[in-house]
Amino acid sequence: MRSKRSKILGAALGYLIFFVTVAVIISVAIAVYVSAEKKFEGNFGMIFALMLLTVVFLALVCIVIDVVRRKVMVERSVQKILDATGSIAGGDFTVRLETAHPYGRYDEFDCIMDNINKMAAELSRTEVLRTDFVSNVSHELKTPLAIIQNYSAAIQSKSVDENTRAKYASVLVSTSQRLTALVTNILKLNRLENQEIKTEFRKIRLDEQLSESVLRYEDRIEEKQLEVECDFDEITINSDPDYLEIVWSNLISNAIKFTEPGGKISISLKSDGAAIVKVADTGCGISKETGEHIFDKFYQGDTSHAQEGNGLGLALVKKVIDILGGEISVESEEGKGSTFIVKLRSAVL
Ligand SMILES: Nc1ncnc2c1ncn2[C@@H]1O[C@H](COP(=O)(O)OP(=O)(O)OP(=O)(O)O)[C@@H](O)[C@H]1O
Numbered sequence: 001m002r003s004k005r006s007k008i009l010g011a012a013l014g015y016l017i018f019f020v021t022v023a024v025i026i027s028v029a030i031a032v033y034v035s036a037e038k039k040f041e042g043n044f045g046m047i048f049a050l051m052l053l054t055v056v057f058l059a060l061v062c063i064v065i066d067v068v069r070r071k072v073m074v075e076r077s078v079q080k081i082l083d084a085t086g087s088i089a090g091g092d093f094t095v096r097l098e099t100a101h102p103y104g105r106y107d108e109f110d111c112i113m114d115n116i117n118k119m120a121a122e123l124s125r126t127e128v129l130r131t132d133f134v135s136n137v138s139h140e141l142k143t144p145l146a147i148i149q150n151y152s153a154a155i156q157s158k159s160v161d162e163n164t165r166a167k168y169a170s171v172l173v174s175t176s177q178r179l180t181a182l183v184t185n186i187l188k189l190n191r192l193e194n195q196e197i198k199t200e201f202r203k204i205r206l207d208e209q210l211s212e213s214v215l216r217y218e219d220r221i222e223e224k225q226l227e228v229e230c231d232f233d234e235i236t237i238n239s240d241p242d243y244l245e246i247v248w249s250n251l252i253s254n255a256i257k258f259t260e261p262g263g264k265i266s267i268s269l270k271s272d273g274a275a276i277v278k279v280a281d282t283g284c285g286i287s288k289e290t291g292e293h294i295f296d297k298f299y300q301g302d303t304s305h306a307q308e309g310n311g312l313g314l315a316l317v318k319k320v321i322d323i324l325g326g327e328i329s330v331e332s333e334e335g336k337g338s339t340f341i342v343k344l345r346s347a348v349l
């Protein structure tokens with residue numbers, strides 16, 4: 001965008017050109033009057049006609065110059081903008097406009113074009129995300145639906161004995177539970193992204209909430225014979241407990257899922273002005289490449305292909321932490337384990 005000083009200079013130059021033009025027309029008219037009076041002494045009609053002709057001619061010349069100026073400086077840009085916005089409205093988000101001036105010397109038209117370019121880029125990014133999202137959801141739905149179809153067909157078969165039938169029925173139950181979890185997570189993420197869920201901040205004893213979250217996973221912890229170490233300071237914060245529960249349940253369930261039987265999970269809560277929660281495990285760890293994507297929707301690292309899940313957990317966690325005003329980071333070494341660190345800025349009381 002042009003600076004305020006150059007804008008004022010531009011406007012002053014415009015006025016100057018206007019006054020000079022008027023002055024030139026008046027001067028030429030006076031000169032014509034003086035020489036015409038000498039030539040056509042007393043013939044007022046002739047003098048008047050000559051002066052009128054001169055003024056009209058000069059005014060016409062100025063109008064032509066102004067029309068050409070407008071065509072070059074205004075209409076060309078307006079037409080470019082009209083064409084571009086027309087294409088965007090028609091769904092073509094690849095449109096990009098070339099500004100007339102380099103960055104830093106932008107005039108108003110350049111600014112509008114630059115904004116249109118940014119708008120089109122954002123729209124095409126959203127479009128890619130939308131189509132990716134739809135294809136990811138369809139992909140994630142396909143596998144459980146195929147399992148449900150095959151197993152329910154098998155259950156109907158007369159040749160299947162009671163034991164096998166019971167086994168198939170339990171596969172059906174767990175698969176439909178996974179399907180429900182997937183749909184619930186998609187809906188939650190969607191509501192969070194559209195900011196449909198309002199936060200309700202209140203005072204919470206964070207240590208108590210974390211203890212309850214760990215207890216909820218007691219069965220799975222026992223099943224995998226994991227050692228769990230909790231070290232919680234008594235901390236009360238002002239935050240939304242339902243939102244926070246999404247964070248703790250995903251971090252704890254990941255730690256359980258990605259740690260081999262017999263491993264160890266350590267969860268701590270400390271305060272250094274902000275509340276700091278660490279969820280550490282001695283599991284498979286996260287490679288550098290995987291670490292760059294773990295907060296993306298539907299992303300699952302190589303190590304998790306054999307595991308349950310859809311890669312939505314950490315995307316939800318990140319969204320929630322952004323909404324609550326906090327930070328999440330991860331430290332990990334492949335084969336040794338991972339530590340997720342959550343920092344909540346919400347007032348520690
Ligand atoms: N504690 C952990 N140890 C090792 N890898 C992890 C850990 N937590 C997350 N990851 C990696 O990050 C990926 C994304 O995690 P996320 O929780 O989003 O998905 P998920 O657990 O695979 O599926 P879902 O959460 O939908 O059940 C995982 O697939 C895994 O590769």
Ligand SMILES: [Mg+2]
Nearest residue numbers: 254309313314
């Ligand atoms: Mg998960």
